[in-house]
Amino acid sequence: GGAGETTVAVYAAASLSEAFEDLAARYEAANPDVEVRLNFAGSARLAAQIGAGARADVFASANGATMGRVAAEGRTAAPPALFARNRLALVVPAGNPGAVTGLRDLSDDSLVLAVCAPEVPCGALARAVLADAGVDADADTAETSVRAVLTKVMLGEADAGLVYATDVAAGGDKVAAVPLGPQTRFNDYPVAAVSDRAVAAHFMDFVLGPDGRRILSDHGFGTP
Amino acid sequence: MSRRPPVGVLAMAGVAIGVLGLPLVGLLQRTPWSSLGATLGEAATLEALRVSAVVSLAAAAVSVMLGLPLAWVLARLPFRGRALVRAVVLLPMVLPPVVGGIALFFALGRRGLIGRALQNGFGVDTLIGTTAGAVIAAAFVAMPFFVITAEAGLRQLDPRLESAAATLGAGRWTVLRRITLPLLAPSLAAGATLSWARALGEFGATITFAGNHPGRTRTLPLAIAQANEAGQPEAAIAMSVLLIAVSLVVLVGLRHRWLAPRRRWPEPSQEIPSP
Amino acid sequence: MSRRPPVGVLAMAGVAIGVLGLPLVGLLQRTPWSSLGATLGEAATLEALRVSAVVSLAAAAVSVMLGLPLAWVLARLPFRGRALVRAVVLLPMVLPPVVGGIALFFALGRRGLIGRALQNGFGVDTLIGTTAGAVIAAAFVAMPFFVITAEAGLRQLDPRLESAAATLGAGRWTVLRRITLPLLAPSLAAGATLSWARALGEFGATITFAGNHPGRTRTLPLAIAQANEAGQPEAAIAMSVLLIAVSLVVLVGLRHRWLAPRRRWPEPSQEIPSP
Amino acid sequence: MSIHAEIQATVGGFAIRAAFDAPAGTCTAVVGPNGAGKTTLIHALAGLVALERGKIVLAGQVVDDPARRRRVPPERRPIALHSQHNLLFPHLSVADNVAFGPRCSGLAARAARRRAEEWLEKVGLAEAAGLRPAQLSGGQAQRAGLARAAACQPEVLLLDESLAALDAETRTDVRHLLADLSATRVLITHDPVEARLLADQLLVMETGEIVQAGAPEEVAANPRTPWTAGLLGVNLLSGRAAGTEVALDCGLALTTATPMTGPVLVAFSPAAVTLSTAEPHTSARNTWEAEVGRVQPEGDRVKVFLGPPAPCRVWVTPQAVGELGLEAGSRCWASLKATELTVRQA
Amino acid sequence: MSIHAEIQATVGGFAIRAAFDAPAGTCTAVVGPNGAGKTTLIHALAGLVALERGKIVLAGQVVDDPARRRRVPPERRPIALHSQHNLLFPHLSVADNVAFGPRCSGLAARAARRRAEEWLEKVGLAEAAGLRPAQLSGGQAQRAGLARAAACQPEVLLLDESLAALDAETRTDVRHLLADLSATRVLITHDPVEARLLADQLLVMETGEIVQAGAPEEVAANPRTPWTAGLLGVNLLSGRAAGTEVALDCGLALTTATPMTGPVLVAFSPAAVTLSTAEPHTSARNTWEAEVGRVQPEGDRVKVFLGPPAPCRVWVTPQAVGELGLEAGSRCWASLKATELTVRQA
């Protein structure tokens, strides 16, 4: 917008990058005098940067715990709000070489299975879903990022992976999703203003508002 | 003493080249050549390339400027705790880059050891999102390579040559300029190349300490990682190929003797060809 | 020619030590010493330490075993394309580690260049989650350091000494064992140390190519990154301190001359103390 | 072990071309100006420089013959070399340096060590056994290098200016040490006395070629180039002979005892020339007046350089210098008996 | 520029202790066995080895005085040094090596280059100007190193065995070059002829100390140690004098012309001894029978080593060797005039 008389620094989790690039573009179109500066990285990294005094205005985390820590340190200007919801998906490489038909098959030790580490949200979600289904799956790798799981499946190096539903599209025709049926567990994404500048609250309202919801749902996110 | 090397040696060298080279061949083979042009033509890619060039060159320059005196002190000044300092110099290599980034916060962040000094003295509020921060992060991980290489070179130098220069009337700086540095040139070039290459590939410390800001701190590795995260593996690979191509051009372009000490003896094979 | 160095040099060296050392000091200062014991006592931490030790040592060993012949070929065997091979050897340094991991898949993965050969020949289905995979990933990024350092050392060697040994009746292997390698020892030690340190700190290629499997591929850097992602920065810092401590012990413990060429001349300062 | 060598080789653009034979157990001295190719020659013998053509045969065994693609590597030639640069191994003690060759020949560590100590003793370096090469003085390093080569007890020992840095006393001792070796020796030296004392055969090298070879006295008596003549102290002038008259290129005419025709070399000893202040009237057939150049005392005699018409050197006693008032720039008469002249076709 | 030096210094555990004066423009030769500390001495003069005590004064200016913490660094001393090891800069061409000193003294590149070319010409290396040091032969490298030091046109020139690798002819030329320099020169040499020809003053060093100093002829006439005597060719025996009778330690009694008492050194020239097969009956006061050791031709004379009772060297003519049938193991009579003996308090 314009020469960028005002800027708003938005720190967003890497898995939100496509959605937030769209959000930023739309926001700049609606507010020509504001320039959105995006910084994408893992939630924990962003939290560390904010903790170290980065000039961030808005923080969108993929991880409630991380946001909780930032809030606990008193770095948020307003209470966090949940703005997006994600479901778990089971993906297999195109052609499904491991002949995976559902969660049950994941207990097969000869399968190369990639999931997230239990300490990160997608891992916690995966573990809970597997437990609910009563499946005792031994993962070959516990990734710290969902995209790392997806990468391994896309390359055919893993026979199956548990990722977020929003990631399936990113796999294009290299991966196929195996239907999981109705789910009761989700991961919800919080967003918070971390500066008390008016533009921070304004951008946050935009994300939570109807335009924001539509863009997020275009990218596969649900509403919490 | 240069005869055809034993077959075993050649075989092992071949395996080594395979280990190092095959992944690159694989990368090239899977490169989406059709969409390559599009990705590389994108403004964002070119911007990342520019940031990478600036940051890696600046980091290499900082490494040389600060690293050379440090190497000199380590090689030539006997002092207590020299072994400790030398080990500390190596530590950034050992530290996972993320931890390196966090450690940089502890030192230079607003609440870091000299954060307040930076703020008051230089008006530096935060290094996050600044190219300076990216350069510092890259230099932090890249400098050790230069220091180690330059120190080894300095130690290998025959100090009698420097003494000889002094007896011919050369002062300290003349000796440095006309004898020490030229004789050291191969080591310096090798060290600078190593640290440049390390800075060019640097990812973890940069994204942690300086953030991922397009046009300022988003270098090619950050752009690659983000493309990968954003589900655009083709773009990631295309940019990797770009990175490789740039590196190859630079590395091959540097006269190859720069990467290795200048010959002081005739190439052995000239004297003793294999029968 | 060793007199007290100019103040400028000392100052610059000081800045360099600051850049490299301050972050470590910051890290130590912020270390949660009270909970340190608890974190370090955890079985998972010790397991990660063990995996780190195994993987880094194995990677360093592979680097030396394969890297030495390669260095020898690069230094002594004139052939076309030598500059290209030397540049390719450097590329793993430039590649962002994640891309390095992906490239390794392209070479050694199930659908990689020699993946089928591995599968049929060695029954290797996948390297994900295997220590072998972690070693390969670490060696891939660590070997260049050894090769570059060893090659520089080899080039700096006076080949006339090897010829002299031959005229005294020493065969090829005797020359290698009793002259070349001992004279090269400082470079070899430095190169091995550099590549060990690089392997110890390796993260990206390992987690991408070999995955993060406790007890098999989860090295300390992976455990640190995971703790960090999981919102346990204290645990991450505690483990980083452990990594630093281990490295320091090893690096200081190595006789410091190993990191630098053995003296062939009297320590200069003995001859010319400052006035 | 006899040596038969026909060598053509090139280092860095400089070519040598030399052939010689050395019977087993003899000593061959190689002399010649700096840069003549002496070091290159013995490097070729040792196998450090490859032949382009020719061959090297040791006791009937061909060790180098590029035409037949035969080439025994240095370590399998029964040869040891002491380099002009010593090239001691910096990481080994002096004793270990000297024991290196014996160890390579298969001797056990202890026996090799004993052999090393013997040789160090012989070259007067017993006390330095434990030192590193960097701790030796120049002459000590040279002795260590020499001991290292000799301790191999090779059939052929190549010595490149091995006595140059030794003090005068040690040099004499080592010279006798070398004279007593049974190995076939080839030694490079710039010291004519050393060459004459040690050598059974003298090779004179200039610009890559052997310009003269023979027993030292023979070469001294019949030097074929001015360099050789100068080295061995003989005066050598060129001219054209017609019967017993030789018109020297410098203008002077000399009478000789040997009738010849065409271009010749005339050689005469510096001691054969008599100087006087007035024109002499003796039986000497050749007399001329000359200007005195340098007057240079050497040991117990004085070398006088005469200028034109016939530049030459003359040895006189210090007394004569005083009595005749010889000094640079003065004039004197030289006389030379025809029988003192050696004349050879050029 | 005059030199006044009182030097105490240590390198790697070896201590030297030496004091001497050299008037401006003179040449001082330092001789002594290998490892005596000669190189260390001139390194101290050049400032490469620190003094522990003593001082070095050049033309009245103190350049080194540890007691007053004064120490002029090597580059600001008006001294140039040619090292025993040449130490040419491997990355510079021969011409650039030689031009290095002139450049440091502030000469413009072009002028320095000209100066370098002049000196290369003087040492006969004009054609090698463009080569790298690694492409030179041993003697060529030594000439380049010498030219490099001389091209500094220093007030004091230190030369460490600078002629050792030169061929005989070049050596004579360079000797004259050195003799003509106006710099105060200190040169280390193992060549007694060189020392005698070049030096105004001779310093004899042994085990770190100057054991004798003086004009060469003076030292030759009165050598104070067997090494010096040996170097200069004089025989030296020790004993106790009582009047004109000296009881040598070896058992023999000699008559001298100089009455003395107590421990003495007796010196005599090898030429002063006459040998014969039967007991001689001449005016010579001292005669003894001895066994012949080595018989060693040297140039136009032969050196005969006599064994007990009085080990000494004798010069005779080759004819005498033949006539007397001198060979190792034979016996002969030696006679020596009392007036030929020099006796000094030990």
Ligand SMILES: Nc1ncnc2c1ncn2[C@@H]1O[C@H](COP(=O)(O)OP(=O)(O)OP(=O)(O)O)[C@@H](O)[C@H]1O
């Ligand atoms: N760096 C060193 N460490 C130990 N000893 C040394 C060192 N440098 C010299 N020395 C010893 O000092 C002594 C004197 O050495 P110096 O080089 O002065 O002898 P020199 O008189 O020049 O002998 P040469 O005639 O052989 O050149 C030698 O015995 C040598 O072993």
Ligand SMILES: Nc1ncnc2c1ncn2[C@@H]1O[C@H](COP(=O)(O)OP(=O)(O)OP(=O)(O)O)[C@@H](O)[C@H]1O
């Ligand atoms: N590597 C090289 N590159 C170029 N020229 C060389 C090389 N090595 C030797 N030469 C040339 O070859 C010639 C002969 O050298 P060599 O060492 O055989 O001489 P030398 O007779 O031993 O002389 P010196 O008496 O000075 O030791 C020299 O003119 C030298 O310049």
Ligand SMILES: [Mg+2]
């Ligand atoms: Mg030579």
Ligand SMILES: [Mg+2]
């Ligand atoms: Mg010396």
